[in-house]
Amino acid sequence: MQTGTALIYDEEMTKYKLLWVDPACKIEVPERLTVSHEALVKNGLVDRCVSVPVREATDADILLVHSEEYLEAVKKTPFMTLEDLMEFTQQYGDVYFHPNIYHCAKLAAGAALQLVDNVMTGKVRNGMALVRPPGHHSMRSAANGFCVFNNVSIAAQYAKQKHGVERVLIVDWDVHHGQGVQYCFEDDPSVLYFSWHRYEHQKFWPQLRESDYDCVGKAKGAGFNINVPWNKVGMQNTDYLSVFFHVLLPVAYEFCPDLVLVCAGFDAAIGDPEGEMCATPDIFAHLTHLLMNLADGKVCAVLEGGYNLTSLAQSVCQTFQTLLGDPTPLPVNLDGPCQSALESVHCVRSAQKPYWSCLKHAADLPTFELSTKRIKVVEEEERTEKVEEEKNTEEIVWPDPPKRVSPCVRTAVVLPDGVDCPDGCKRFTDLHPDPLLGKKLENILKDSNDSDALSTLSSLTALIEKMETNKICNGLVLVRDVSMAMMCVVQHAASLNKRALIVCVANEAIPIDLTDDGKTIMVHFSSKESEEQKGKYYIPVCLKKGCSDTSGIMQAVLGLVLPLGYQYNPDLVLLVRMPDCRISESVWQQLIGILQGLAQEHTLVLMQENEKASVTPSASTLLGNPAPRLGPLQGPQSDDVEALERLRQKLQSDWTLLQTTAPDSR
Numbered sequence: 001m002q003t004g005t006a007l008i009y010d011e012e013m014t015k016y017k018l019l020w021v022d023p024a025c026k027i028e029v030p031e032r033l034t035v036s037h038e039a040l041v042k043n044g045l046v047d048r049c050v051s052v053p054v055r056e057a058t059d060a061d062i063l064l065v066h067s068e069e070y071l072e073a074v075k076k077t078p079f080m081t082l083e084d085l086m087e088f089t090q091q092y093g094d095v096y097f098h099p100n101i102y103h104c105a106k107l108a109a110g111a112a113l114q115l116v117d118n119v120m121t122g123k124v125r126n127g128m129a130l131v132r133p134p135g136h137h138s139m140r141s142a143a144n145g146f147c148v149f150n151n152v153s154i155a156a157q158y159a160k161q162k163h164g165v166e167r168v169l170i171v172d173w174d175v176h177h178g179q180g181v182q183y184c185f186e187d188d189p190s191v192l193y194f195s196w197h198r199y200e201h202q203k204f205w206p207q208l209r210e211s212d213y214d215c216v217g218k219a220k221g222a223g224f225n226i227n228v229p230w231n232k233v234g235m236q237n238t239d240y241l242s243v244f245f246h247v248l249l250p251v252a253y254e255f256c257p258d259l260v261l262v263c264a265g266f267d268a269a270i271g272d273p274e275g276e277m278c279a280t281p282d283i284f285a286h287l288t289h290l291l292m293n294l295a296d297g298k299v300c301a302v303l304e305g306g307y308n309l310t311s312l313a314q315s316v317c318q319t320f321q322t323l324l325g326d327p328t329p330l331p332v333n334l335d336g337p338c339q340s341a342l343e344s345v346h347c348v349r350s351a352q353k354p355y356w357s358c359l360k361h362a363a364d365l366p367t368f369e370l371s372t373k374r375i376k377v378v379e380e381e382e383r384t385e386k387v388e389e390e391k392n393t394e395e396i397v398w399p400d401p402p403k404r405v406s407p408c409v410r411t412a413v414v415l416p417d418g419v420d421c422p423d424g425c426k427r428f429t430d431l432h433p434d435p436l437l438g439k440k441l442e443n444i445l446k447d448s449n450d451s452d453a454l455s456t457l458s459s460l461t462a463l464i465e466k467m468e469t470n471k472i473c474n475g476l477v478l479v480r481d482v483s484m485a486m487m488c489v490v491q492h493a494a495s496l497n498k499r500a501l502i503v504c505v506a507n508e509a510i511p512i513d514l515t516d517d518g519k520t521i522m523v524h525f526s527s528k529e530s531e532e533q534k535g536k537y538y539i540p541v542c543l544k545k546g547c548s549d550t551s552g553i554m555q556a557v558l559g560l561v562l563p564l565g566y567q568y569n570p571d572l573v574l575l576v577r578m579p580d581c582r583i584s585e586s587v588w589q590q591l592i593g594i595l596q597g598l599a600q601e602h603t604l605v606l607m608q609e610n611e612k613a614s615v616t617p618s619a620s621t622l623l624g625n626p627a628p629r630l631g632p633l634q635g636p637q638s639d640d641v642e643a644l645e646r647l648r649q650k651l652q653s654d655w656t657l658l659q660t661t662a663p664d665s666r
């Protein structure tokens, strides 16, 4: 299994800066790179990465995206006088040139290509390039928004041409719209470009009509451009997650990319003078994690923006720690998305509905949106150039991101004697069995002198305690009676006052009487409609074709289990595979991989002892290896989608992160 995280950085890219007064450009300073790299050093992350050298992009590389006349023009800038540089700069917007910026721009683009080469040839699993100048605003024949060459666009074309990549997903979480990337690929169905960006109904830079949600791509590229406009500032972690769960991830899994490129701008984080958002740096740990089970884990992040040096450095470290496989921090107290974010999600899903089967049941455009379209045209005339005012984001403070400690044992396993312990795992037995356990479990155990059932259960309970004290990250246990073992875990977690999310994949209904006390929440996948309504903590998901329905399960996992799980914020995730369920191995691994974003990766996988063939693949994903790709997903069954929508409607008043439409009241 491929491992290793590449870090690409060269201090040469700090050797250019603004040489004259320009309020619009003064935030783009060399210190952006030095503070980021220094933070990685301080946190011991550089030593854990594979350092990959930069290289200069060649003319041929640059001409994959840019015109010859533009390249020739930029080539002249190293020899220009200060006046010439200022004059040359005038022809572009919000960007500056410097005698050394052409050299640095070649290194920035070359860094992205080095990253693609190392990931595509399997020298590393994933990685990030810390570069400047950034790239996502630069266009075929124009520099723009601090960008000279479009680093990520060049990397996408390069990956297709040199490595035969067929489908590239570009995720642009920078707070500005990467219009340069949109223009480059808007008619190209092989590159899916996703961007969210501060928009404020076209009042925010670069104030483009084509940054709105209804610009979905052109001709064959229709549906392969996704714009999520933020029409208000102050967006929080929950708003970002809501867009991943209800827009990006369902489409990304349907697209099934061979490679994921990230325009990793961190001006979307709190404290940034450009974004003025409120999402905290640890959110990037989750955003990165949620992409890492796509494309067999081939994720290449390239730095774009980020101007608050404190939140930038923290966000960069959060991203690297997740790329390195460290447990994600707890997503604490998420409430639902704000009204404005919900409107954006609603509009994007309805605009993209014709192109993606995962959205075919999405609600139509809200009526208010149709009416305000006219009002916006009127505003066009009234729009006045915003005067450059100083943002006082310096005094905004936020808590330091939590420590993310990797337990010394990553994956512990409790297996019957005949079953080998998979490489990298540690066999676990309970060294101090609790003599009273039989008594405590008598309500569950059918006959309490069944010694090996008792020993398995005591290992199980001991394993949970080792996870809760962070001695062990996650675990895999094979048992004879899965239902009984599940009840034992539920009871033991409750006795430790730990909140457990149980995801149970079965075929039939299962005998379980969950106390509706909120200490446990169960999502139960089956092929049978569950008639009894067990309250907000028991969520039956019925799939007509049962758990063999890959797109049905993935639709429910991304659009229901993840939002629920993130909002419930469990201390433990219990993944139970009933003997009768017919889930595919890859989907099972995706479930394990995706849900590791919760509970600091304290995932306990429970299967029947005859599922020996699943031990190695399940363990591989628990060890942090990416789950295998599922292939492009076709649409889920209509009646399953309708059932899921009914379930969402029922639950979303309690679990607001499930919402995907804005109430029409405006």
Ligand SMILES: NCCCNCCCCCC(O)(O)C(F)(F)F
Pocket (backbone or CB within 6 Å): 023, 024, 025, 094, 134, 135, 136, 137, 145, 146, 147, 174, 175, 176, 177, 205, 265, 267, 274, 304, 305, 306
């Ligand atoms: N208040 C100053 C106005 C600045 N207007 C231009 C903003 C450019 C943003 C560049 C970026 O952050 O998107 C990149 F990732 F490219 F670096």
Ligand SMILES: [Zn+2]
Pocket (backbone or CB within 6 Å): 174, 175, 176, 265, 267, 274, 304, 305, 306
């Ligand atoms: Zn930006």
